Amino acid sequence: MTMPFYVPPEQVMKDRADFARKGIARGRSVVVVGYDKGIAFVAENPSRALHKVSEIYDRIAFAAVGRYNEFENLRVAGIRYADLRGYSYDRTDVTARALANTYAQILGGVFTQESKPLEIEIVVAEVGADSDSDQIFRLTYDGSVADERGFVAMGGASDAAEERLRSGWRPGMTLAEAVRLAVDVLGAGENGERRTLDEGQLEVAVLDRERPRRSFRRIVGPVLAQLLGEPAERATGAAGSSPQPPAPGPVA
């Protein structure tokens, strides 16, 4: 009979956290920024079909980084949860807070009880009547929930990205300013390098508080190009763009 080695629980949790963090950092970042008329989601994502940002309900959206199959599963669960709740109660009874709590239970449950934590990080955002009542919840692999103000960066080198956002973000930015800030943050390399991201590499969506009922909308094509503004001028500042190493396997 073999005796299992004793591993202290602190070590187990630490190993799992390290594992999840590494997986999440391999992928590319998603930036969520509040602007004067809503909340903008900007992701570096060359795929037109596999989204990192999506609609959950009238005023709620979902953004995620990490393993595609894992967050896609949670996205679908969130839509089912929201639609069922809206159908059996009322559309106004579906809230981001309740959904974030539900996600936190799943993430926390998997983190402590399963052999492998979910290698994902999620933002659930709800646009309110004004920017003070906007809610952005950030959920990490271990099920912890943070109520963020104004902006969030996750995936990739998210600490550096958060730092850049903190210095660049201010309340009441326009959509164009917010998107350009986000693209600037996404394009920042590790040691001062700059990468230029064009429309084809970006997935941009907003929760627009001025739209009635379903406030989620994707920004693509000419509208996005217009928001990004004069790309040639910004490109001159870039000292040789370095191509990002391809993300391994299923990390979206």
Next chain:
Amino acid sequence: MTQPSTGRSRQLDDAFLRAGSSSFTEFVAAYRPELLPSARRLPSGATIEAPHGTTIVSLLFEGGVVMAGDRRATMGNIIANRDMEKVFAADEFSVVGIAGTAGLAIELVRLYQVELEHYEKIEGAIMSLEGKANRLASMIRGNLGLAMQGLTVVPTYAGFDLESATGRIYSYDVTGGCYVESGHHSTGSGSVFARGALKKLWRPGLEEQQAVSVAIEALYDAADDDSATGGPDLGRQIWPTVAVVDHAGARFVPSDVLEGHVERVVAARRDNPGGAR
């Protein structure tokens, strides 16, 4: 430690996390079947009297489709409601009108609206118009048990087909049969009279405002001869519900525009109640 534990506590049941269906109805049928009208059983042989909604007319025009419904709900010989809505936006590019048992029909429309939106969000694409019409047919089919006990729901579905850039009308029967209509269609207790009017008033290539006017006149004729169909109520300022669907999406005609149409129709019928022309 490497064994996945089984008795974990989760707020969301595994049903939510199961991969597969992008249909809301299928999900609810598996998870909370009591929320669906199709899962309800009535005691056999029992009948109840419930409010009924009546006449819906729909007609094609150049570049889209118009659907209009009267506002009356009846229960036997009682007017149960004077300003009920029977035409609803199903999604951005289609509308659904209902005739039959009002409570059940409204529940079905709500379910159908969620069904379309649910699919759109999960798949990231809008369902084809044919697909949407078939989803509605399967919901009507699920209601057959209740229909056999007198709680029938017969909808009309109309939408703008983004692929062929034309309007389309789908009619249904109580068993869930789904038929494409060319030109125009009417359903409900006043449909016989409305159809007669539509036959004489509709022609191919109508413009939008002409089509709205034809729809209102057809409903006027239905209300003229069918007691369960409400005519335009000038005293209470209650006009029919009229929806237009074209390449820009589905929208409801505002009441001031409707008032103009109604007044013209009513004025033209003075001393000419049959609308002879």
